[in-house]
Amino acid sequence: MYTLDKSDYKSILLKFHLQIEQSPQLLEKASINIDVSKVKNIVYLGLGASGLAGDLLHDVLFDCLRVPMNVIGGYFLPGYCTENTLVIASSYSGETEETVAATKKAIESDAQVLIVTSGGEMRRLAEENNLSHILLPENFRSRHVLGLLFFPLYHFLGKNGFISRYQEDLSDLAKFVKKFSSRNDYPTFSGNILSRSLAYTIENKIPVIYSTAPYLRSVSRSWKDEIEQKAKALAIAGVIPEMNHNEIVGWEWNSDMIKNFIAIFLENKDVDSRILKRIEISKEIIKKRGVEVVEVYADGKSRLEKVFSLVLLGDWMSYYLALLYKKDPTEIKNVDYIRQKMSGTE
Structure with a gap:
């Protein structure tokens, strides 16, 4: 089964804690010249894993950010970008077509720009235009370095006063993540492995994944993305309370196909009572339709521990699900095909 993991993605999962530990050094080595006193709003540009990192930043810091922050994925820049806007443009490869286009518009708008990349066109833009940039290690796929896309920016925002509650020392988080990953390492870990059990539960079902706003809002999207990319299977993501105003009605679907779904609730025990x-x-409404409901709770004490316990649990679960479906968890043929067609290289 593990011969399907041609890129040894499992070892990347086991080393995620190193991305947390390396992030302060990456920020220290970065070339940054941002006048923070002028920044009145933040626009974050990114898609895929880079976009997810932005969404997670926005959600984790929801009640801590001192200025508004919007996450945008696409070719265009909002009209309110001015010299008082900090545009964070993130593309691990440096070649994400949409982010490159939006970054060029940001340069034209006179906004302050901070680029996060490992190279490519984005690095060229940074160097030719003397833009602030954080350079990441090369030779990974973007979804393998979510920690490197998230934590250097977390430290940048914290050290420059954009966050009201900033935890500079993340050594406890790194230890927590290392232990968490070791408990999901089959067959090395001899106890019950939740991520592997979840993969068997989800197998041959269409998962509908729900998380809660604001802090866990993007985690359901993370699970959806990982299932689709690794296991090459469709998944659906929703957020409570928004789904109570639209999607919940969809569970009335009068079709036997509804039995093919499984509802997964990603929860935090400290959630608001409402x-x-x-x-x-x-859950009550969904169970009445004969659909299996699975409850998954965040682990850890701090907000970062809770969020990343669920993000990494989804990462491990989708890894095992890919192996059950006999898929290479790293291969993304359709994404690569679209890139080739869009670039005219095929």
């Missing part, structure tokens, strides 16, 4: 009530009512 949100908790909505979760329980939503």
Whole structure:
């Protein structure tokens, strides 16, 4: 089974804690010349794993950010970008077509630009235009370095006063993540492995994954993305309370196909009481349709521990699901095909 993992993605999962540990050094080596006193809003540009890193930053720091932050994935820049806007443009490869185009528009808008990349066109733009940039290690796929896309920016925002509650020392988080990953390493870990059990539970079902706003909002999207990319299977993501105003009605679908779905609730035991009530009512409605409901709870004490325990659990689960489906968890043929067609190289 493990011969399917041609790029040894499992070892990357086991070393995720190193990305947390390396991030302060990456920021120290970065070329940054941002006048933070002028920044009145932040626009984050990114797609795929880079976009997810931005969404996670926005959600984790929801009540801590001192200025508004919007995450945008696409070719275009919002009209409110001015010299008082900090544009964070993230593309690990440096060749993400949409982000490159939007970054060029940001340069034209006179916004302050901070680029996060490992090279490519984005690095060229940074160097030719004397833009602030954080240079990441090369030779990975972007979804293998979510930690490097997230944590250097977390430290940048914290050290420059954009966050009201900033935890500079993340050594405890790194230890937590290392231990968490070791408990999901089959067959090395001899106890119950939740991620592997979840993969068997989800197998041959269409997972509908729900998380809660604001802090876990993007985690359901993370699970969806990982299932689709690694296992090459479709998944659906939603957020409570938003799904209570639209999607919940979809569970009335009068079709035998509804039995092919499985609902997964990603939860935090410290959630607001009104949100908790909505979760329980939503489960009740879905169970009445004969659909299996699975509850998954965040681990850890701090907000970062809780968020990344669920992100990494989804990462491990989708890895095992890929192996169950006999798929290479790293291969993304359709994404590569679209890139080739768009670039005219085929």
